[in-house]
Amino acid sequence: MSDGAASRAAAVRAVAGVLGPGQTLELTLAAAGAAPGARALSHALAFGALRFGHRLKKVAEGLLARPWESQSAEVQALLLVGLFQLEYGDAPPHAAVSTTVAAARLVGEARAAGMINACLRRFQREREALLAAADRTLGGQSSHPDWLVTALKRDWPAEAWQVLEAGNEHPPLVLRANARQLSTAALAAELAVAGIVTRPVPFAPHALVLERPLDVRELPAFVAGRCSVQDAAAQLAVPLLGARAGERVLDACAAPGGKACQLLEEVPGLAELVALDVDPGRAARIRDNLRRLGLEANVRVGDALDPATLRGERFERILIDAPCSGTGVIRRHPDIKWLRRREDIGPLAARQRQLLDSLWPLLAPGGRLVYVTCSVLKAENAAVVAGFLAATPEAAEVTESASLALPGLPPWPRTAGPGLALLPGVAGTDGFYYACLERCAR
Numbered sequence: 001m002s003d004g005a006a007s008r009a010a011a012v013r014a015v016a017g018v019l020g021p022g023q024t025l026e027l028t029l030a031a032a033g034a035a036p037g038a039r040a041l042s043h044a045l046a047f048g049a050l051r052f053g054h055r056l057k058k059v060a061e062g063l064l065a066r067p068w069e070s071q072s073a074e075v076q077a078l079l080l081v082g083l084f085q086l087e088y089g090d091a092p093p094h095a096a097v098s099t100t101v102a103a104a105r106l107v108g109e110a111r112a113a114g115m116i117n118a119c120l121r122r123f124q125r126e127r128e129a130l131l132a133a134a135d136r137t138l139g140g141q142s143s144h145p146d147w148l149v150t151a152l153k154r155d156w157p158a159e160a161w162q163v164l165e166a167g168n169e170h171p172p173l174v175l176r177a178n179a180r181q182l183s184t185a186a187l188a189a190e191l192a193v194a195g196i197v198t199r200p201v202p203f204a205p206h207a208l209v210l211e212r213p214l215d216v217r218e219l220p221a222f223v224a225g226r227c228s229v230q231d232a233a234a235q236l237a238v239p240l241l242g243a244r245a246g247e248r249v250l251d252a253c254a255a256p257g258g259k260a261c262q263l264l265e266e267v268p269g270l271a272e273l274v275a276l277d278v279d280p281g282r283a284a285r286i287r288d289n290l291r292r293l294g295l296e297a298n299v300r301v302g303d304a305l306d307p308a309t310l311r312g313e314r315f316e317r318i319l320i321d322a323p324c325s326g327t328g329v330i331r332r333h334p335d336i337k338w339l340r341r342r343e344d345i346g347p348l349a350a351r352q353r354q355l356l357d358s359l360w361p362l363l364a365p366g367g368r369l370v371y372v373t374c375s376v377l378k379a380e381n382a383a384v385v386a387g388f389l390a391a392t393p394e395a396a397e398v399t400e401s402a403s404l405a406l407p408g409l410p411p412w413p414r415t416a417g418p419g420l421a422l423l424p425g426v427a428g429t430d431g432f433y434y435a436c437l438e439r440c441a442r
């Protein structure tokens with residue numbers, strides 16, 4: 001078995017696990033069992049095939065004798081991985097075709113090998129016409145699912161194509177300096193000595209963007225807890241929360257602890273940070289991160305929607321980093337293009353509103369609650385917050401004044417509705433939404 005075929009087979013298994021059973025790419029890559037030497041290539045192929053898969057699927061539909069939906073997930077994945085290499089990859093075309101055909105046998109699709117070979121060779125001959133036909137469709141032009149393109153064009157008519165283009169980019173690696181241990185400049189200097197070029201982010205003072213990706217586990221500063229991985233847009237939650245020493249803070253959806261750890265790093269002397277998450281496995285990752293960074297919090301496993309979980313407790317600050325569609329972080333997780341459906345958005349918005357309704361009573365008078373998502377859809381953002389504000393007379397929206405804590409923040413698109421939306425491709429970050437709400441002091 002050639003190494004080339006083995007890495008293609010691992011990529012195909014990972015992509016098929018997303019397309020078929022609907023598992024996340026993180027899980028399917030871990031299960032795909034690529035040998036260490038083949039891992040980097042199989043990961044790159046799986047990410048690329050899913051990132052550009054909606055365009056490549058349109059191409060495949062022009063090549064197949066039978067409908068796409070009637071093919072097994074493995075055959076669909078073989079076509080996406082093969083076409084991705086031919087259109088976007090570095091391998092010589094003949095090697096891309098022969099290793100993908102060999103991979104068909106390795107993933108139990110020996111009978112489809114001839115058909116895969118014929119499709120890939122025909123793509124080489126008829127590339128321009130096939131791509132032109134694909135690009136006449138929304139999905140082909142944008143490499144995103146049709147429903148999401150439609151929703152973005154409705155929500156952000158002026159910015160939609162920038163957001164879609166950013167969704168196809170390779171994301172940068174962004175670090176957060178651990179403010180308890182060193183300054184951002186000191187971290188940049190330490191990395192520079194190792195030949196790693198970084199640049200600062202004006203509105204996120206602890207962030208450093210790395211020009212070239214690397215495996216963070218090989219970085220001594222990461223292993224020793226001097227830095228963490230966190231996009232610049234995610235680093236805005238802590239300054240917007242505005243917590244001060246002596247206050248009790250609830251992070252209600254805390255795992256894996258990115259924002260909780262940032263809060264502890266940047267605001268020493270809190271009375272207590274309760275870091276709650278409903279998922280025990282994910283809550284364990286909060287503990288791992290606290291340990292690596294030398295921090296302490298009250299980590300609890302529990303459902304924020306269950307009134308018994310936090311009964312009788314009071315907090316001066318509450319962070320709700322709500323579960324959401326993840327449509328703001330598609331460049332990091334291209335499987336979201338395949339896993340998320342239009343029908344998911346209504347139930348997500350209902351749960352987000354429930355989280356606001358359930359946790360608001362725990363906020364002390366004069367306290368602040370920050371609602372966050374990594375979605376770019378108004379249904380999960382401004383619409384949820386506007387509905388909550390309309391039903392909650394003692395809640396005041398203070399996002400605009402809270403954002404004064406973020407000098408250098410690029411102007412964000414102002415449309416009707418509360419909150420601050422950072423859009424990928426516009427702000428140069430992942431897509432995040434923030435709304436700061438204060439409880440009128442009585």
Ligand SMILES: C[S@@+](CC[C@H](N)C(=O)[O-])C[C@H]1O[C@@H](n2cnc3c(N)ncnc32)[C@H](O)[C@@H]1O
Pocket residue numbers: 252253254255256257258259260276277278279282302303304305321322323324
């Ligand atoms: C967007 S993630 C949070 C990311 C985290 N704040 C960070 O910065 O690393 C959302 C989290 O909410 C948790 N979650 C979802 N529903 C919940 C609930 N009802 N109660 C508590 N946690 C919940 C999920 O398990 C998930 O870990």
